[in-house]
Amino acid sequence: MANIKLQPPRGTRDLIGEEFRRHHHVIETARRIAALYGFEEWATPIFEDTRVFARGLGETSDVVSKEMYVFQDRGGESVTLRPENTAGVCRALVSGGLTQSLPRKVFYAGPMFRYERPQAGRYRQFHQIGAEILGAAEPLADAEVIACGHHIIRELGLDEGVVLEVNTLGDAPSRDAYRAALIAHFSANRDKLSEDSQRRLEKNPLRIIDSKEAQDRALVADAPTIETFLTDAARAHWDALRRHLDGFKLPWRENPRIVRGLDYYSHTAFEFVTDRLGAQGTVMGGGRYDGLVEEMGGPPTPSVGWAAGVERLSMLLERGGLTPAAPRLVTVIPVGEAEEGAALALLQSLRAAGVAAEMGYRGNLKRRMERANKQGARAALILGEAEVSRGVAQLRDLDAGTQAEVPLAEVAARLG
RNA sequence: GCGGCCAUAGCUCAGGUGGUAGAGCGCCAGGUUGUGGUCUUGGAUGUCGCGGGUUCGAGUCCCGUUGGUCGCCCCA
Known part of the structure; x- marks a missing residue:
């Protein structure tokens, strides 16, 4: 580097x-x-x-x-x-x-x-x-x-x-008249204005009205308002x-x-x-x-x-504590390499059904669970040898910590 | 364009009067066989923003610079 x-x-x-x-x-x-x-x-x-x-x-x-x-x-x-x-x-x-x-x-x-x-x-x-x-x-x-x-x-x-x-x-006519009146008003007290406002008097007299300087505020208080020039x-x-x-x-x-x-x-x-x-x-x-x-x-x-x-x-x-929450995914976890194919199929069926889902690329079951938790996943779908052979998945709710066996065909509906 | 304050691990920060760096969090690896959030053991990580100067010696003092932050001007 x-x-x-x-x-x-x-x-x-x-x-x-x-x-x-x-x-x-x-x-x-x-x-x-x-x-x-x-x-x-x-x-x-x-x-x-x-x-x-x-x-x-x-x-x-x-x-x-x-x-x-x-x-x-x-x-x-x-x-x-x-x-x-x-x-x-x-x-x-x-x-x-x-x-x-x-x-x-x-x-x-x-x-x-x-x-x-x-x-x-x-x-x-x-x-x-x-x-x-x-x-x-x-x-x-x-x-x-x-x-x-x-x-x-x-x-x-x-x-x-x-x-x-x-x-x-x-x-325009209102503003020109008002501007002239302001210049007249402030010019009479020019030396009492702040340095910034003396400059504004040349450049943009209206700005003096908006001054944050305490010394200007007094003069602003009895300055004419635009109301009378409209x-x-x-x-x-x-x-x-x-x-x-x-x-x-x-x-x-x-x-x-x-x-x-x-x-x-x-x-x-x-x-x-x-x-x-x-x-x-x-x-x-x-x-x-x-x-x-x-x-x-x-x-x-x-x-x-x-x-x-x-x-x-x-x-x-x-x-205001109004930050939108991050989207929460469902994580598919194959227990071993043998289950990857089934996991990919499940992953795509979830996405096709409109369920946001992802699958980690590496790590054993424990590491993947840790990662799912850290990412804030709402659920994990675990696929092992036994599950694949029976056409089911373990659906674990990561908030409640509860887990249930669900037929693959029903998984998307359960997570919808 | 002008002024105040600040700058130490990925993050938040400790480091009296100068003597070659620490914590918490996070991260990584364990606590044997298919399960996270709690607990526990161990580990890695910094040219102390950058460049000069003073000093036997500077994270610690001085100058400059870059960046951040807050304010002025102005603006969303």
């Missing part, structure tokens, strides 16, 4: 055993629930032309400016490992000419990549599930996509530790959304401090947050993005959606 110690690249990890089962459970549950809401699943490429993200997410957003895995392929094209999938879905909608048949509901699941410092609930390769409703300007679409997300969280058994918070970012259309959308959330019977609360990081959001912004994951409290987040499809070269296509972090949901499952 070479003496170099190979490890997964920084910020990536192997999903094995319990971790894989949790991960898989999250995705399968989401897939099943999304289907109930009429979402169809898409799979878009894991890397795209860099422009898809640079244009879609906003050149100045952190994701684009410092977190993208960008590289030149052998043909000299600049490609990027997707840091999120909404831009890719919009690009696919346009590429495939699907803007002819709207609205469409899309679900996806897969790995995303962001070059950042790993910490709790944050990885360089992480996984997201997501749902998008493309081509629907109605607030009802916002509410339904949120209802779907909530349903998934509830189905996973995580709704107790997770709360839904919603906010409105308004439309246009009639934006207000109507916001009112209708809240009405529909109640219509769906969702528990939610307003949080005027929700500011989403990507440039494409407008109107609705929401997050499902938890206090059980340390600094990474957002488990699912999304909002409305009415201009993104146009950025991809398509027609105006108002849309709304969310993405959820599979690792974060998975961590909540772990902490």
Whole structure:
């Protein structure tokens, strides 16, 4: 063996055993629930032309400016490992000419990549599930996509530790007016702001609202809220959304401090947050993005959606003691080589009947029993010379420790 | 991109003020003839993350580096 110690690249990890089962459970549950809401699943490429993200997410957003895995392929094209999938879905909608048949509901699941410092609930390769409703300007679409997300969280058994918070970012005119008001408010007290927030004042004043710094909080407390700057259309959308959330019977609360990081959001912004994951409290987040499809070269296509972090949901499952159990097999054990043929036949008949079963490759009866126990098998089927000659097997229940002789023809039915 | 803490067997961790490594679990083999989970006997395993430095001598001190972890920024 070479003496170099190979490890997964920084910020990536192997999903094995319990971790894989949790991960898989999250995705399968989401897939099943999304289907109930009429979402169809898409799979878009894991890397795209860099422009898809640079244009879609906003050149100045952190994701684009410092977190993208960008590289030149052998043909000299600049490609990027997707840091999120909404831009890719919009690009696919346009590429495939699907803007002819709207609205469409899309679900996806897969790995995303962001070059950042790993910490709790944050990885360089992480996984997201997501749902998008493309081509629907109605607030009802916002509410339904949120209802779907909530349903998934509830189905996973995580709704107790997770709360839904919603906010409105308004439309462009509302936001511009609000932004100007915030700049005016904070500029007057510029020297009282934290260093980070002074920088935000230049780059993204809305972010100051969301600051964790104590010194900022005081100024934020008497800062204007967007409420007073909403246009009639934006207000109507916001009112209708809240009405529909109640219509769906969702528990939610307003949080005027929700500011989403990507440039494409407008109107609705929401997050499902938890206090059980340390600094990474957002488990699912999304909002409305009415201009993104146009950025991809398509027609105006108002849309709304969310993405959820599979690792974060998975961590909540772990902490809640909700890790799915490993499947339990039936183990076939031939006592000696002479019984191997009969054992293989029995093994395949079990599998054909839909009973998960396996047979060890080596070892005497005792070793095979030990192994079956260690693997968590639910039953062992022992075949010795006497059993084979009489067409039966010893069926041992490994939990109860009871054992009975069963005709081979009836074994599968007994284990079904 | 910035900061705190950490890095010893497969895993969880002990190893006062520096003197060439230990436990539990796990793993392997037994406790005679076709039966696991309990019990019992014995056994293997580490270039103490990596690279320098101080020292007669470093797992133990110093520097660097890589990785992990937690936090900031930002985000799922």
